[in-house]
Amino acid sequence: xxxxxxxxxxxxxxxxxxxxxxxxxxxxxxxxxxxxxxxxxxxxxxxxxxxxxxxxxxxxxxxxxxxxxxxxxxxxxxxxxxxxxxxxxxxxxxxxxxxxxxxxxxxxxxxxxxxxxxxxxxxxxxxxxxxxxxxxxxxxxxxxxxxxxxxxxxxxxxxxxxxxxxxxxxxxxxxxxxxx
Amino acid sequence: xxxxxxxxxxxxxxxxxxxxxxxxxxxxxxxxxxxxxxxxxxxxxxxxxxxxxxxxxxxxxxxxxxxxxxxxxxxxxxxxxxxxxxxxxxxxxxxxxxxxxxxxxxxxxxxxxxxxxxxxxxxxxxxxxxxxxxxxx
Numbered sequence: 114x115x116x117x118x119x120x121x122x123x124x125x126x127x128x129x130x131x132x133x134x135x136x137x138x139x140x141x142x143x144x145x146x147x148x149x150x151x152x153x154x155x156x157x158x159x160x161x162x163x164x165x166x167x168x169x170x171x172x173x174x175x176x177x178x179x180x181x182x183x184x185x186x187x188x189x190x191x192x193x194x195x196x197x198x199x200x201x202x203x204x205x206x207x208x209x210x211x212x213x214x215x216x217x218x219x220x221x222x223x224x225x226x227x228x229x230x231x232x233x234x235x236x237x238x239x240x241x242x243x244x245x246x247x248x249x250x251x252x253x254x255x256x257x258x259x260x261x262x263x264x265x266x267x268x269x270x271x272x273x274x275x276x277x278x279x280x281x282x283x284x285x286x287x288x289x290x291x292x293x
Numbered sequence: 294x295x296x297x298x299x300x301x302x303x304x305x306x307x308x309x310x311x312x313x314x315x316x317x318x319x320x321x322x323x324x325x326x327x328x329x330x331x332x333x334x335x336x337x338x339x340x341x342x343x344x345x346x347x348x349x350x351x352x353x354x355x356x357x358x359x360x361x362x363x364x365x366x367x368x369x370x371x372x373x374x375x376x377x378x379x380x381x382x383x384x385x386x387x388x389x390x391x392x393x394x395x396x397x398x399x400x401x402x403x404x405x406x407x408x409x410x411x412x413x414x415x416x417x418x419x420x421x422x423x424x425x426x427x428x429x430x
Contacts, residue, residue, distance in 0.1 A: 263404020
């Protein structure tokens with residue numbers, strides 16, 4: 114299976130997509146295209162098999178956002194520029210159940226993080242934020258996402274990954290144990 | 294033979310030796326007959342008589358288009374019935390940012406912002422091996 118990751122197209126066949134989570138299925142089927150093309154509140158990237166290029170195996174959605182610097186505690190603002198903190202929001206990431214265990218989630222987050230670095234290079238952003246389901250927080254933590262304190266005890270956990278950490282990863286070798 | 298359009302600069306007499314006028318550039322272009330015809334038609338439509346004014350307006354329009362595309366904005370025409378067309382001009386695409394993402398607002402609690410500020414203002418964490426693998430993929 115040769116997988117490509119590209120922007121969602123209108124002709125993509127999304128109706129059969131099933132990641133096992135109805136809100137994530139529904140977003141792709143009902144809202145992703147509209148949000149991307151008409152109201153411009155999120156860009157969705159899909160993983161597709163080159164042999165069936167319009168079938169969707171997985172997807173993620175990105176948007177830019179910012180955190181209001183004037184609500185940061187004074188003790189932390191000294192190291193930050195005098196503007197709201199620009200960031201990328203990884204709004205959704207899902208893999209179709211039929212393709213679990215094939216490394217698609219890894220490929221999707223890899224592409225999302227590469228786009229994050231490109232955006233940081235071109236227009237500036239400091240970090241990537243995601244709201245992870247509690248049972249998926251461990252998966253994001255493997256990639257270095259750190260939970261923010263103060264998120265609700267039920268529902269998604271807001272997680273943070275510094276762009277500087279991602280940049281450092283681009284220039285480092287993985288350890289021998291991990292490579293095996 | 295190609296036609297030629299000249300954007301003539303006016304002769305300027307210096308007012309004094311202390312205030313020299315900025316040097317004006319002469320611009321000369323060889324145009325194919327069809328392009329020369331296009332220039333003449335456009336000048337007539339726009340009620341322009343000088344090539345200098347024509348060039349000046351064309352430059353202003355191109356400069357605006359470049360600045361919009363550099364900001365990631367699309368240049369769109371919309372008909373009276375709402376049919377929209379997006380301008381795709383290869384040279385303009387060269388200045389467009391590679392990735393543009395829309396902006397959304399996030400609702401933050403004070404505690405989340407404090408935690409975010411602490412992480413963002415501190416030293417970045419070392420990358421995990423999974424992250425290193427993801428970025429090398």
